[in-house]
Amino acid sequence: MSGPLSDTGHVLVIANPTAGSARGPLLAAVRDACAAHAESELHITTAKGDATESVQRALAERRPPDLVVVVGGDGTVREVVEGMAGTSTATLLVVPGGTGNSVYRMLWGERPWAEAVRAVFTGQAARRRLDLARLAETGATVCLGACSGVVAEALDYARRTPLSGRARYAKALADACSAHKPYPGRVTVDGKVLFEGDTVLANVGGGRYRGGQYLLLPLSELTDGLLDVCVVSGQVEPERVPELIRSGGHLGEPGVYYGRGSRIRVERTDGETLVFEHDGELIADTAASMTLRVAPGALPVWADPAIAAGPAW
Ligand SMILES: Nc1ncnc2c1ncn2[C@@H]1O[C@H](COP(=O)(O)OP(=O)(O)OP(=O)(O)O)[C@@H](O)[C@H]1O
Numbered sequence: 001m002s003g004p005l006s007d008t009g010h011v012l013v014i015a016n017p018t019a020g021s022a023r024g025p026l027l028a029a030v031r032d033a034c035a036a037h038a039e040s041e042l043h044i045t046t047a048k049g050d051a052t053e054s055v056q057r058a059l060a061e062r063r064p065p066d067l068v069v070v071v072g073g074d075g076t077v078r079e080v081v082e083g084m085a086g087t088s089t090a091t092l093l094v095v096p097g098g099t100g101n102s103v104y105r106m107l108w109g110e111r112p113w114a115e116a117v118r119a120v121f122t123g124q125a126a127r128r129r130l131d132l133a134r135l136a137e138t139g140a141t142v143c144l145g146a147c148s149g150v151v152a153e154a155l156d157y158a159r160r161t162p163l164s165g166r167a168r169y170a171k172a173l174a175d176a177c178s179a180h181k182p183y184p185g186r187v188t189v190d191g192k193v194l195f196e197g198d199t200v201l202a203n204v205g206g207g208r209y210r211g212g213q214y215l216l217l218p219l220s221e222l223t224d225g226l227l228d229v230c231v232v233s234g235q236v237e238p239e240r241v242p243e244l245i246r247s248g249g250h251l252g253e254p255g256v257y258y259g260r261g262s263r264i265r266v267e268r269t270d271g272e273t274l275v276f277e278h279d280g281e282l283i284a285d286t287a288a289s290m291t292l293r294v295a296p297g298a299l300p301v302w303a304d305p306a307i308a309a310g311p312a313w
Contacts, residue, residue, distance in 0.1 A: 009038040012058050012065035012090075014080055015097065016045045016072035020164060022097030030071050030095050033114060037121040038067070051076055055083030065090050067120070067302075073098010074144050078279035081132065081143045081299055091127055091300040093120055099158075100169055100212035100280060103144050106222065107303040116302070126305035128223050129297030133206065135278060136291040143299070145205025145217070146278035146292060148266050150180045150238060152201075153275055154211075155282050169211035173242050182234030184269045189229060189261035198234025200241060202266045204292050218248035219258065222308050225296035229264050231257040265291045 011034045015027045027042065034040040043054050051070070058065055068090050070080040077094055084092060095113045096104035108116045119125040133142040151173070158172035185199035195202075203216045204227055210216050220228040232241060235255025244250035251258060267289035268274040276286045283290075301308075 009066040010063060011035075011038045011040040011067045011069060012055070013040060013042045013069040013071065014045065014051050014054055014076075015042065015070075016051065016076040018045075019072040019076055019097045020099030020168075021101075022071050022073075026095075026097055027071055030069060030113070030117070033117045034067075034069060041065075045072075045076070049079065051079035052083040055080050059084065059087050059090060067091055067093060069093045069095060069117075071095045071097040073101055074103050074280045077103045078141070078143045078281075082141045085132060085141045085295070085298050088300060091302055093117065093302045099165060100210070102207050102209045102212050102280075105209050105212055106144070106207040107301060107308060109304060109307050111304060116304070119304070120302045124305075125302045126308055128301055128303050128308045130222055130299040130301045130308075131206075131225060131227070132295040132298040133204070133227055133292040134295055136293060137287055138283070140278065141295070141298075142206065142278045142292060144207040144279045145203060145210065146266075146276065146290065147201055147203040147210065147216075148185065148268075148274050148276050148290070149183060149199055149201035149232075150176050150241060151203060151210060151216075152277040152282060153180065155277055155280065166212045170213065170242070173211060173214070177238040177241050180238040182238070183272070183274075185231075185274075186265075186267045186269050187229060187231050187257070187259075188265040188267070189259040190263055194229065194259040195231045195233060195257040196269070200232040200234060200236060200238050202229060202231045204229045204264050204266065214242070214245040215248035216245050216250075218251065219260075222303075223297065225294065226260050226262060227264050227292060227294045229259045229261075229266075233257065262294045263291065265289055
């Protein structure tokens with residue numbers, strides 16, 4: 001555990017009011033919870049990309065924040081992380097205000113957000129340097145993880161379902177799995193081929209959970225300086241995928257491959273473009289291959305000490 005955030009600390013709360021569950025009362029409650037301990041400023045985003053610019057601007061000020069609190073889902077967290085990456089003056093606290101909220105679950109499990117805020121201000125939280133990744137083809141910072149195949153395809157189905165919360169992704173993944181045709185692919189870890197053949201998905205991270213509920217990378221350590229990758233091959237019936245990955249039980253299945261390394265390349269081998277997402281956002285201009293490189297310990301974050309093992313700093 002690390003010491004509490006100083007009483008004289010300065011907090012920037014950045015909230016996306018369009019994220020799945022970031023309604024007005026939540027935003028006000030988070031601001032008030034922070035203001036009870038430190039000088040706090042609330043910035044409500046006005047458009048996609050605003051969170052990155054706002055945090056960069058705040059960090060460049062004469063009195064930058066010590067704590068950046070993001071209220072939103074995984075896409076908003078990624079935008080804030082993009083603005084913070086490479087700085088070490090502020091630490092990030094995530095408050096779940098989105099749909100899947102996988103980054104929050106990765107750092108705090110199922111604890112209510114108010115407990116997380118209290119833990120930071122009372123010295124009960126752990127400050128960790130989280131590993132991130134960079135996507136070589138776009139230069140983007142990846143926080144939660146990236147996935148090809150059926151998980152990326154599910155994002156399109158999610159847009160069309162009226163459900164909210166995790167149920168939205170559960171329905172979207174089930175629909176995507178029923179329609180899925182495995183693609184010819186290859187996954188390379190630090191220059192060595194982990195798998196080549198028909199592929200249902202190749203997930204790289206980062207975060208253990210996707211869609212807030214699928215334990216795709218159960219072995220991932222958040223601060224080990226490496227990326228994990230899991231490939232579900234076409235040997236696994238796509239319709240079985242949601243049930244298998246919900247519990248992490250896919251790891252024992254024939255046709256599932258798991259690796260760990262610094263540089264992971266996910267390819268489609270028939271020349272077609274790869275369907276690919278990271279942090280819950282589909283990439284529009286994908287090539288036939290996407291490469292992730294680890295950025296070890298690139299982001300200072302607050303986390304539950306029991307969840308994010310690793311050296312305090
Ligand atoms: N004010 C805004 N207006 C419109 N879009 C915004 C605004 N602020 C942020 N965004 C965009 O909203 C998108 C969705 O937000 P986010 O991913 O946080 O929520 P979600 O999809 O409900 O949650 P999750 O990713 O956890 O499932 C992000 O890509 C972000 O860039």
